[in-house]
Amino acid sequence: MATAHDHKLHKGESLADAAQRAFERAGEQWTPMRAEIFAALSGAAKPASAYDLAETVSRSTGRRVAANSVYRILDVFVSANLARRVESANAYVVNAHPDCEHDCVFLICDSCGKVGHVDDDQLSGAVRKAAEKAGFSNLRPVIEVKGSCADCAEGDAA
Amino acid sequence: MATAHDHKLHKGESLADAAQRAFERAGEQWTPMRAEIFAALSGAAKPASAYDLAETVSRSTGRRVAANSVYRILDVFVSANLARRVESANAYVVNAHPDCEHDCVFLICDSCGKVGHVDDDQLSGAVRKAAEKAGFSNLRPVIEVKGSCADCAEGDAA
DNA sequence: AGGCAAAAGATACAATATATCATTCACAGA
DNA sequence: TCTGTGAATGATATATTGTATCTTTTGCCT
Structure with a gap:
């Protein structure tokens, strides 16, 4: 390199x-x-x-x-x-x-575009379970939240 | 009904x-x-x-x-x-x-493309809570699961 | 009817994504 | 060393998705 x-x-x-x-x-x-x-x-x-x-x-x-x-x-x-x-x-x-397999939860800021992420296996597990209950298999969850990040929310008062 | x-x-x-x-x-x-x-x-x-x-x-x-x-x-x-x-x-x-405000969970079939949906306020509430905990506000969750629907999985044995 | 604002049309273009075929490269085996 | 093979990449074209801008039409109110 x-x-x-x-x-x-x-x-x-x-x-x-x-x-x-x-x-x-x-x-x-x-x-x-x-x-x-x-x-x-x-x-x-x-x-x-x-x-x-x-x-x-x-x-x-x-x-x-x-x-x-x-x-x-x-x-x-x-x-x-x-x-x-x-x-x-x-x-x-x-x-x-x-190295770790996780279903990430992405947090996407509307104004600065940056993305944070959370790994919460219990949460993603609940999503998987709900999908399985509906008859779905071979699951690939997409869990994302759009919103305002802490930094952008401060100056924004919106 | x-x-x-x-x-x-x-x-x-x-x-x-x-x-x-x-x-x-x-x-x-x-x-x-x-x-x-x-x-x-x-x-x-x-x-x-x-x-x-x-x-x-x-x-x-x-x-x-x-x-x-x-x-x-x-x-x-x-x-x-x-x-x-x-x-x-x-x-x-x-x-x-x-008439109802829900954070839907969409289930998208990879092979037929059809979409099902689940309303689980507890689940979406947990997603919201996780985002808030990370400092996000003004949340708009996107909760989707890609996979194989029950119909498509049958003939598919994948 | 006349005037205003919202809605829709027309057009151009930007951004995202895929398809297809050609070329390069690393490497196994003659 | 030569060469065949397959993976990776290059080159190019095109499809799909999404916006911007300006004009024209429509619906609504007085």
């Missing part, structure tokens, strides 16, 4: 390492392109769209990266649990704990 | 009537165009995209209806609780009981 971008925190590096390990354990290849996209995704302050990432990576590598390549890689990331799609934002976030 | 209390289930004409009443009570105009779109939406077997509805209504009226008009009307429907957006399908469904 030996990256020249020194403003990366150690936390970021170790996340990439953990991601790589989990990824390879899942039988996938950790290629330079995938590493670039993972870095772009984990460096983003907000959920990033595939097009955002395509642009970021295009700049950082100097080579044009097309959206469809990004989509392909994001799909692999999502199925390997390295990233997650935020449905109500049409965007993606890294999974900071690629 | 046996259910004289709780959630009145409206169908066909009476649903449109109930919707119109609720809509006008909210201070909105029930125009012919809006009635057309509501009819198209409530006649759809699956969640309908704005473009689906535009095409349906274009055919049923003989006049070309542009997507942006449909979007505008859907937005009004959603804010008046006559319809809901299914985030993970980029589509809309009618609200069968426009």
Whole structure:
């Protein structure tokens, strides 16, 4: 890797390492392109769209990266649990704990666009149970809450 | 209908009537165009995209209806609780009981695309509570579950 | 009828997502 | 080393979803 971008925190590096390990354990290849996209995704302050990432990576590598390549890689990331799609934002976030399987609850701020997340297995379990009770199987819950985050709500009085 | 209390289930004409009443009570105009779109939406077997509805209504009226008009009307429907957006399908469904405020749980079948829904105030309340605990306000929960519906799972043995 | 505001039409365009085929690359086996 | 194979990526086109802006029409009120 030996990256020249020194403003990366150690936390970021170790996340990439953990991601790589989990990824390879899942039988996938950790290629330079995938590493670039993972870095772009984990460096983003907000959920990033595939097009955002395509642009970021295009700049950082100097080579044009097309959206469809990004989509392909994001799909692999999502199925390997390295990233997650935020449905109500049409965007993606890294999974900071690629080793744990959780149904995340995402909290999406309407005004700043940032996303927080909560892992509450009891809550997501209740959602799963409700879906099963309705005859659904092979469940993939999407639990998100739009609203105003604490920071944005302060100055906002709305 | 046996259910004289709780959630009145409206169908066909009476649903449109109930919707119109609720809509006008909210201070909105029930125009012919809006009635057309509501009819198209409530006649759809699956969640309908704005473009689906535009095409349906274009055919049923003989006049070309542009997507942006449909979007505008859907937005009004959603804010008046006559319809809901299914985030993970980029589509809309009618609200069968426009008089009650609920955080619906949508169940979206991967293979047939149909959507079921569950109202579980305790469940959605728990989601709201978790978001509030994280400092969020002005909440609009999105609780959806992708999976296989009972019908599709049968022939599928996946 | 006349005037106003809401609604709808027309058009253009931006953003998101997928489909298809070609090219590159790593690697196994002759 | 050569080559066949499959995975990954590139290139390109196109489909789908969503907004912005301006004009025209419609419904409502006096």
